[in-house]
Amino acid sequence: MDYSFTAEQKMLKEKTVAFVKQEISTDVAREVDKVGKYPFDLMRKLGEQGFWKINVAKKYGGDGGGIIELMVFFEEISRALPVLSWTAGNVLLYGNNIIQVNGNEAQREKYLPELIQGKRLFCFALTEPDAGSDAANIQMSAERDGDHYVINGSKMFISGASVGHIAVTNTRTGPSRYKEITSFLVDTRSEGYSATPIRKMGYKGSDTCEVHYKDVKVRPDDILGGEACYNQGWHQMMRLLNGERLVLSACAIGISMAVLTDSIRFVQQKKKRTGSLLKFQDTEHKLAEMAAQIEAARQLAYYSAWMMTQQMACVKETSMCKLFCAEMGKKIALMGMEIMGAYGYTMESNVQQFFRDVPILAIGGGTSQIQKNIVSKILCA
Numbered sequence: 001m002d003y004s005f006t007a008e009q010k011m012l013k014e015k016t017v018a019f020v021k022q023e024i025s026t027d028v029a030r031e032v033d034k035v036g037k038y039p040f041d042l043m044r045k046l047g048e049q050g051f052w053k054i055n056v057a058k059k060y061g062g063d064g065g066g067i068i069e070l071m072v073f074f075e076e077i078s079r080a081l082p083v084l085s086w087t088a089g090n091v092l093l094y095g096n097n098i099i100q101v102n103g104n105e106a107q108r109e110k111y112l113p114e115l116i117q118g119k120r121l122f123c124f125a126l127t128e129p130d131a132g133s134d135a136a137n138i139q140m141s142a143e144r145d146g147d148h149y150v151i152n153g154s155k156m157f158i159s160g161a162s163v164g165h166i167a168v169t170n171t172r173t174g175p176s177r178y179k180e181i182t183s184f185l186v187d188t189r190s191e192g193y194s195a196t197p198i199r200k201m202g203y204k205g206s207d208t209c210e211v212h213y214k215d216v217k218v219r220p221d222d223i224l225g226g227e228a229c230y231n232q233g234w235h236q237m238m239r240l241l242n243g244e245r246l247v248l249s250a251c252a253i254g255i256s257m258a259v260l261t262d263s264i265r266f267v268q269q270k271k272k273r274t275g276s277l278l279k280f281q282d283t284e285h286k287l288a289e290m291a292a293q294i295e296a297a298r299q300l301a302y303y304s305a306w307m308m309t310q311q312m313a314c315v316k317e318t319s320m321c322k323l324f325c326a327e328m329g330k331k332i333a334l335m336g337m338e339i340m341g342a343y344g345y346t347m348e349s350n351v352q353q354f355f356r357d358v359p360i361l362a363i364g365g366g367t368s369q370i371q372k373n374i375v376s377k378i379l380c381a
């Protein structure tokens, strides 16, 4: 077993760290959070620097990376501005990943070059008012009408839905709970599509929307994977889950690292001024506990990713990883705030932003409770 980084992965890490240093100062991060608008400018810069090709196969003009490259990128971006990792998902996950794994050749050739060039943003529309954790309960309908399909219904909490060009839309195409779900690539300029952003406590600027589809027409060619993949939506989603859990775990590790680094700096500065704080064993212990938790999370995350690259069964590991990392992120953000006292509670501190951002990682991609269900089901099978 070897899950140390390759030379290319180390270079990607250095390149991402350099991007963050150059483009995402604390002031920039605070401004994005304050304004709450989609960070188009940073997204454009990421594209210009070639980050949109990190997980695209070489034959489509990409760098040929996979899950490890995504984790490296998402961890470093999350350390500086978590919401930018979420919006990067509109290219790297909902675009590149979905099209490569589940698209047909025509869709790959059409969309991957556009995604790499930063010309397309994708969003992934699964959740509905009554289909969150119970994702298979989706009610949005797609009905055949002559030479096309007509989509009707509503989606909730869809990130990037008002700025995106293509909404990967999961619909019900028959009563069978898992076997009659079909995924369509919906052009968001289609008549009858409308998306309204929802105000949130964190990840501000991720354009998370309520979306309505009223008689939205799509062609059979727009089925993800082509007509042969009619009713294959559920299986297509399942293929993406391990990767999604690991990417979200990397985001939690990035945020936790940022909080630990800030906490250490705070303690050192306070010690210089007053001689205090590091004298308190509780503070020392918190720092040690944070560092130990992050190290454990990192080992689990990269071990699970290594399993994935070896095509080993790893649903239990990726679910444990997502559970552990997301819950750790919340605990560490709180510990960071406690260490910093009143300062941590002010809008000047970095930790307040991480504290508001991090809980989504225990909700999106399957809540912590759902991860526990998955792990215990496998344990008891």
Ligand SMILES: Cc1cc2nc3c(=O)[nH]c(=O)nc-3n(C[C@H](O)[C@H](O)[C@H](O)COP(=O)(O)OP(=O)(O)OC[C@H]3O[C@@H](n4cnc5c(N)ncnc54)[C@H](O)[C@@H]3O)c2cc1C
Pocket (backbone or CB within 6 Å): 123, 124, 125, 126, 127, 129, 131, 132, 133, 134, 156, 157, 158, 159, 160, 200, 203, 208, 360, 363, 364, 365, 366, 367, 368, 369, 370, 373
């Ligand atoms: C900022 C943000 C961005 C998002 N982006 C997207 C997106 O881009 N695309 C998309 O499709 N969705 C997106 N979502 C939706 C997200 O995937 C759902 O919120 C998530 O799946 C949980 O669903 P729910 O909110 O309906 O909660 P519910 O399913 O209603 O759950 C409520 C509570 O009950 C618990 N619970 C539910 N069922 C069980 C069970 N069987 N066992 C134990 N506990 C259970 C849950 O763990 C949770 O604590 C986003 C959400 C947010 C907040």
